Amino acid sequence: MSEAKEGQQHPLKIYLWIWLLLFVLSTFSYLVDYFHLHGMLRWSLIIVFMLLKAGFIVAIFMHMAWERLALKFAILIPPLCLLILIGFMAIEGDYTFLTRGAAFLR
Amino acid sequence: MAHDAETAILPPLQQVATDFASDKQAFSVPWGKAMMWIFLLSDTFIFTCFLTSYMNVRLSTLSTWPNPSQVFSLNIGGQDIPLILIAIMTFVLITSSGTMALAVNYGYRRNKRNTVLLMVTTAALGATFVSMQAFEWTKLIMEGVRPWGNPWGAPQFGSAFFMITGFHGLHVSAGVIYLLTVARRVHTGFYDKRGSYETVEVAGLYWHFVDLVWVFIFAFFYLW
Numbered sequence A: 001m002s003e004a005k006e007g008q009q010h011p012l013k014i015y016l017w018i019w020l021l022l023f024v025l026s027t028f029s030y031l032v033d034y035f036h037l038h039g040m041l042r043w044s045l046i047i048v049f050m051l052l053k054a055g056f057i058v059a060i061f062m063h064m065a066w067e068r069l070a071l072k073f074a075i076l077i078p079p080l081c082l083l084i085l086i087g088f089m090a091i092e093g094d095y096t097f098l099t100r101g102a103a104f105l106r
Numbered sequence B: 001m002a003h004d005a006e007t008a009i010l011p012p013l014q015q016v017a018t019d020f021a022s023d024k025q026a027f028s029v030p031w032g033k034a035m036m037w038i039f040l041l042s043d044t045f046i047f048t049c050f051l052t053s054y055m056n057v058r059l060s061t062l063s064t065w066p067n068p069s070q071v072f073s074l075n076i077g078g079q080d081i082p083l084i085l086i087a088i089m090t091f092v093l094i095t096s097s098g099t100m101a102l103a104v105n106y107g108y109r110r111n112k113r114n115t116v117l118l119m120v121t122t123a124a125l126g127a128t129f130v131s132m133q134a135f136e137w138t139k140l141i142m143e144g145v146r147p148w149g150n151p152w153g154a155p156q157f158g159s160a161f162f163m164i165t166g167f168h169g170l171h172v173s174a175g176v177i178y179l180l181t182v183a184r185r186v187h188t189g190f191y192d193k194r195g196s197y198e199t200v201e202v203a204g205l206y207w208h209f210v211d212l213v214w215v216f217i218f219a220f221f222y223l224w
Helices: A012-034 A039-061 A069-076 A078-104 B002-007 B012-020 B031-060 B084-108 B112-142 B156-187 B190-194 B198-223
Strands: B074-076 B079-081
Touching: A012 A039, A012 B084, A012 B198, A039 B084, A039 B198, A069 A078, A069 B012, A069 B031, A078 B031, B002 B012, B031 B156, B031 B198, B074 B084, B084 B112, B084 B156, B084 B198, B112 B156, B112 B198, B156 B190, B156 B198
Parallel strands: none
Antiparallel strands: B074 B079
16 A cells, blocks of 8 residues: 555554453453352452453554544543442442341341 | 644643644544544443442342352253353453454455455354343343342342343444444445545444443453
C-alpha cells in the first residue's frame, strides 16, 4: 500500500499471543473454582485474573493501548465514578443486612 | 491527519489539552469509532448498575446464597463437574474475540476472503454461546428457578441471574446480527467502494466489549 497506514494495524503475532494468554487466564480462574479455594485467596485470585483479562482485551484487542491519550482519558476515567456507587451500595447492603437481622431474627 | 503528527511530540498532558482545545475535532479517530466508544461507555454504566444491584441484594439477604459452583454443574459420564458449561461458554466467547481481532486485522490488509470468513466464524461462535445460554436457562427453569424464588436459598438469586445473563445474551444476539450485516457488506465490496475498513474495527469494538462484560459476569456471578 502506498498510502499512509489506515486505522489500527499491528502484527498478527500480538493478537495470537494475547488470545493464548486469555485462554490461560480463563483456565486459571476456572481452576480457582475447581480446586475449591476459599476466603481471601479465592477472592483475590478471581479479581487479579479478571482485571488482567479485562486489561488485555481493552488494551490490545480494542486497541486502546495505541489510541491517543485524549481518547483514553475520555473513555477510561468516567467509569471510575462507578467505584463510588459500588462503595455506597456495599455500605448500604451491609446496613440492610444488619437491620434485617435485628428486625427478623429475634 | 497532519495535526496528529504535529502534536505527537508534545508532552502527554499538553497533547491532551491541545486535542480537547482543538476547534473542529477532539478525537483523531473516525466519528463512528468515537461514537461506538461512547456507546460502550454508557453500556459499562448499565452493566455496572446490574452487577452492583446484584452485589447489594447478595450482601443484604438473610438466607444463604445458592452455591453457583453446584447450581451450574453438569453431570457428564456419571460425574458432577462444577461450572463446566460456564467454563465452555467462556472459552467459546474468548475464541470468538480472537477470531474477531484477526478479522479486523485482515480487513485493514484488504484481505476480503479472510475477513468475511473470520467474521462469520465469530458470529457462529456467538450463536453457539447464546444456544448454550438458552440450554442453561432451560435447565434452571426446569429445576424451579424463578425471578422470585428457587429451591436452594436466597430468592434474589433468580432475578439477578435472569437479568444479568439475559441482558448479556441480548447483547451477544444483537452482536451476531451486527457482525453478519457488516460481513455481508465486506463480501459485496461496500467498504472497498467507500475506501475504508474502519466499520469492521468498530464492529470489533462492540464484540470485544461483549466479551469484556462476560469476564466480569464470570468473575462476580459465577465464581464469587
